[in-house]
Amino acid sequence: MLDTLIKNALVLPMTGAGAEPDCSIGIRDGRIAYLGKDKPEAREVIDAGGHIVMPGLVNAHAHTAMCLMRGYADDYTLESWLFDKIFPVEARLDERAIVAGTVLGMAEMIRTGTTSFSDMYFCEPAVAEAVLKAGMKANLSNAIIAIGDGYDPEKDRAVIETRTLLKDYGVSGDVRGDISIHAEYTSPVHIWHMAHEWAAEYGAITHIHLSETKKEHEEAKARHGMTAAAAFAKNGVLDTKVLFAHGVWLEKEDLELLAEHGASVAHCPVSNLKLGSGIANVRAMLDAGINVCLGTDGACSNNSLDLFEEIKLAALLAKGSSFDPTALPAYEALKLATVNGAKAQGRGDETGTVEPGKAADLIMIDTSKPNLRPIYDPAGAVAYSARGSDVEMTMVNGKVLYRNGEWLTIDVERAVREVEEYAVPIVLNK
C-alpha cells in the first residue's frame, strides 16, 4: 500500500510532458511510486482540489543566514555594502546567531516552495543539523577566502568545516558537503589547486562566485591575463563539477569553456539588480549549452528568498534586454528553478521532476486564488502569475513540511524571536 496519495491534482511534471489534470501521485518510502489517473489505496489521502502540483524549487545560490541582515544595508554600492556593512557584522556573528538566521531563512523557503538549496556561509556543520531538523535538502559549503601572506589552510575555519561536512555527510545524502572557493579575487591559484584536488578526491561540487561585477571581471583579466573563468579552467578547477554563481560579465569564450566542462551557473537576477551589478545573458548561456539555474543570493542583497520572484524576473530580463519576448519562455524559466537546479546540485537523478522513482519533493500551488484565475497554460500561470505566498503545501521526501499556513518542522514564532532577541543585537553591535 502507498503511504500517501495526492489526488485530483493538476500535475506539472517538468519532464517535457504537458500538465495533466485530474492526476494522482502515489508516494511510498519518500519516493513517487505512482503517477496516473487511477486512485490506488494509500494510508493518507491529500485532495489537491484541482490545484497545481509540481516539483519543489531549488535555490542554487544562497547565503541563508544572511536573513539576519535583511534590510540592514539597502542601497549601498557593492564595495561599501560588503566592506563597511557586511564584513564587520559577519565578524561578530556566532554559531547560535547563524543557526537562527538559517532557520528563519528555511521557514521562508519552505513557505515559498523551495525544497533544496545550495548554501555558502559559516558554521555549516551546525547549519547541517538545522537543515536535517527542518527536513529540507541542502548542499552546504563554507567558502575559502585566502587573502594575505599569512594564510594557513590548516587554521582556516572554512577548510576545517568543509572537512567535517565531507566526513560526516559525504556528497550524496539529503544534506551534503560542497567545496567552495569564494571567488577568483579572494584566493591565489595554489588554493584553487588544493580545493580542486579535494573535489576530485571526494567527488564534490565546487561552488564559486564568478564575474559578478564588471570591476571584478576586469581586475581578474589584469591579474591573470585572462578572464576568471579561463583562469579557473586553466588551473583544472573546471575538471570536476562546478556551480558558479552570477556570471553577469561572462564573455563568449567563457560561455564555451563553461559549457565544454559541464559547469552550472546560478543566475541571481534580483541580487544582481539590487547591487547594480548588471544583467546576466541567460539566453546566451543556455544557447551555449550551460546548465543555468536560479539563486536568491543572501537576503541582505535581495531581500527575499522567494524563488517565484527570480523565475519571473529571469524571464522578464531575458526578454527586455534582448527586445525579444520569446527569449526565455515560461516553461524554460521554470526549468531553471527545478530540473536545472537539481542537476547543478548533483541531484538530477533524485529530484527536480515529478516522475516515478524520484523523491517526492513536491509543492502544491493554490490555483483558486484570484491572481491565478483563469488558467490557460499552467506553466505560464506559475512563472508569471504565482507568488511564493500561493504555495499551500511543501513536501520533501514525502513528508509535509508546510501546509495551509502551518509549518510542521519549524516553530516559526520561536525562530523569529531567536533572530530578533539574540541575533539582531549582535548585528547592531549593541
Ligand SMILES: [Zn+2]
Ligand atoms: Zn553570493
